[in-house]
Amino acid sequence: MKRAIPLCLTLLATPAFAHESREMGAHEHGVGELNIAVEGDTVAIELRAPGADIVGFEYVAESAGDRAAIDAAVATLAKPLDLFVLPAAAECSVIQASAELESDGAHEGHNHEEHAEAHDQDEHGHDDHAHDEHAAPEAGHSEFHAEYVLTCGNPGALSEITFAYFDTFENARELEVQIVTASGAQAFEVERDDPTLDLRGMF
Amino acid sequence: MILRLAIGSLGARVLTVAMTVLAIALSVMLFLGVEKVRTGAKASFADTISGTDLIVGARSGSVQLLLYSVFRIGNATNNVTWQSYQDIAARPEVDWIVPISLGDSHRQFRVMGTTVEFFDRYRYRQGRGLEVAEGAVMADLFDTVIGADVAATLGYTTGDPIIVAHGIASFAEHKDQPFRVSGILEKTGTPVDRTVIVSMEAIEAIHVDWRNGAQIPGQSTPVDVIRRMDLTPKAVTAALVGVESPLQTFALQRAINEYPEEPLLAILPGVALQELWAIVGIAETALLGVSAMVVVTALIGMMATIFSSLNERRREMAIFRAMGARPTTIMGLLVLEAVLTAAVGALIGMLLLYLGLFVAQPMIDNAFGLWLPIEAPTLRELWVLLGVVAAGAIVSLVPAVRAYRLSLADGMMVRT
Numbered sequence: 184m185k186r187a188i189p190l191c192l193t194l195l196a197t198p199a200f201a202h203e204s205r206e207m208g209a210h211e212h213g214v215g216e217l218n219i220a221v222e223g224d225t226v227a228i229e230l231r232a233p234g235a236d237i238v239g240f241e242y243v244a245e246s247a248g249d250r251a252a253i254d255a256a257v258a259t260l261a262k263p264l265d266l267f268v269l270p271a272a273a274e275c276s277v278i279q280a281s282a283e284l285e286s287d288g289a290h291e292g293h294n295h296e297e298h299a300e301a302h303d304q305d306e307h308g309h310d311d312h313a314h315d316e317h318a319a320p321e322a323g324h325s326e327f328h329a330e331y332v333l334t335c336g337n338p339g340a341l342s343e344i345t346f347a348y349f350d351t352f353e354n355a356r357e358l359e360v361q362i363v364t365a366s367g368a369q370a371f372e373v374e375r376d377d378p379t380l381d382l383r384g385m386f
Numbered sequence: 387m388i389l390r391l392a393i394g395s396l397g398a399r400v401l402t403v404a405m406t407v408l409a410i411a412l413s414v415m416l417f418l419g420v421e422k423v424r425t426g427a428k429a430s431f432a433d434t435i436s437g438t439d440l441i442v443g444a445r446s447g448s449v450q451l452l453l454y455s456v457f458r459i460g461n462a463t464n465n466v467t468w469q470s471y472q473d474i475a476a477r478p479e480v481d482w483i484v485p486i487s488l489g490d491s492h493r494q495f496r497v498m499g500t501t502v503e504f505f506d507r508y509r510y511r512q513g514r515g516l517e518v519a520e521g522a523v524m525a526d527l528f529d530t531v532i533g534a535d536v537a538a539t540l541g542y543t544t545g546d547p548i549i550v551a552h553g554i555a556s557f558a559e560h561k562d563q564p565f566r567v568s569g570i571l572e573k574t575g576t577p578v579d580r581t582v583i584v585s586m587e588a589i590e591a592i593h594v595d596w597r598n599g600a601q602i603p604g605q606s607t608p609v610d611v612i613r614r615m616d617l618t619p620k621a622v623t624a625a626l627v628g629v630e631s632p633l634q635t636f637a638l639q640r641a642i643n644e645y646p647e648e649p650l651l652a653i654l655p656g657v658a659l660q661e662l663w664a665i666v667g668i669a670e671t672a673l674l675g676v677s678a679m680v681v682v683t684a685l686i687g688m689m690a691t692i693f694s695s696l697n698e699r700r701r702e703m704a705i706f707r708a709m710g711a712r713p714t715t716i717m718g719l720l721v722l723e724a725v726l727t728a729a730v731g732a733l734i735g736m737l738l739l740y741l742g743l744f745v746a747q748p749m750i751d752n753a754f755g756l757w758l759p760i761e762a763p764t765l766r767e768l769w770v771l772l773g774v775v776a777a778g779a780i781v782s783l784v785p786a787v788r789a790y791r792l793s794l795a796d797g798m799m800v801r802t
Binding site: 218220221222225227229361363364365367368369370 | 439632633634636657661
């Protein structure tokens, strides 16, 4: 079986199979992405953060401790208002929140995700991915991906965001924030040293 | 009492003081003017395109895509196939999509192929739309609409024939298919002013007889045959996209960026403009630094005149002292004089700036497409003024302390 693997790889690399597109997203430890879209009283937020920022490692969870750390992180990420603190006057509440772990190098359809709802992964599937990881040894990056939908009773009071995120996740250094509102798009960099974002002028 | 003394003393040396005031006024005007131009340029720049949620092109960098699709600077690394364009257009998140096709030129101006919808969808300066100043938008295959700068530079009016050249800096012209100017746009201050706009079909039409960048020898398809041909574009250079709801912007952006069939890039124009400004903006910091140095120079000039006036005023100071003025009073008098000079200078500088803005605003808008709003001074500007006055007080302390120490002894012993 072990000998078959290089053969399979050779086959994969031949032009006959080259139709499959290969690509890999950029990945920088310490830097996450936060996209915020606002329309009316609905605020949609999505977070992408390297596994290194959230749990401190990016390999496929091996020990029970690793898995517990990932589960705890997913549970923490499912509570957005504790990570991204909005002014109380805006009266925002969470309608929908989901968080998962996504691994790179497994982009061809079978990315093994760690859903908040269903994080018991079947061991067999896990094995398959381990082979995938061997096929692309540099691809051992993983990313946490969370999506939130909030509704705010008084969106006009959204004057700033305080990023408790940096207190919760000690390895995170920076978040690249993009905000889209009816008046256009803007980008900000929020760093650990100054974890607030002034939203006045965005609405 | 001391204020009256200070004003009287300044009045006695009105010419020197007036010169100092003028120097400070000019430097303050320069500084605030640079500040105005800087914020105005930034705002104008950020307003080059608004109302478009995403710009889609071949995968490259966001700044590059913005440069070629909006500013017509540089070239696309690749085109987007018509099929991918259709795929994106069919997505449910897309409210509207306008294709752009670049690559040809007319004289020094770029030719852009697009659809008539472009004129409705392109917005600048907070939602202002394009207006046709003369004529109408393209109705015929060989109609063009030209920007205000194109018309002004080349002296075109509606109905004039124009010939589109193949490529950007090339002498190969598409002579077989002359175009006609059907409309001229109002001046916008955006790159649209320097663009010749034709329909997507026209871009296909002028390339009917061209292969690999050269005209096929001896082949020249008559115009009426071209008109009957299927001129569906094979590719577009970029596309402007509006989404149904801002909430879907990021989902659509990700879907396009991860589009498996073709490497595409979708950018948020506002964010890309910000990135571009971060590069261009280094010059603004330099400019601001230079004008700050001018203010400093003017203040040092004031210090120098106070110093030289000390010599003339030795006797005056000594008499004040003899009449019972304390050394601190002498010092206060000098500082107060300096503060008055700086304050008057700063105020005059401000007035000059507003006067200049009032006169030059329409000219600057016309010449550079740069709109400098005339508004009440911002808090920041008021701080600058206050800073100038405070700095005036501080630099005057140096001669004042000297006067404080020397006032009595120095003035009484007049050396010949």
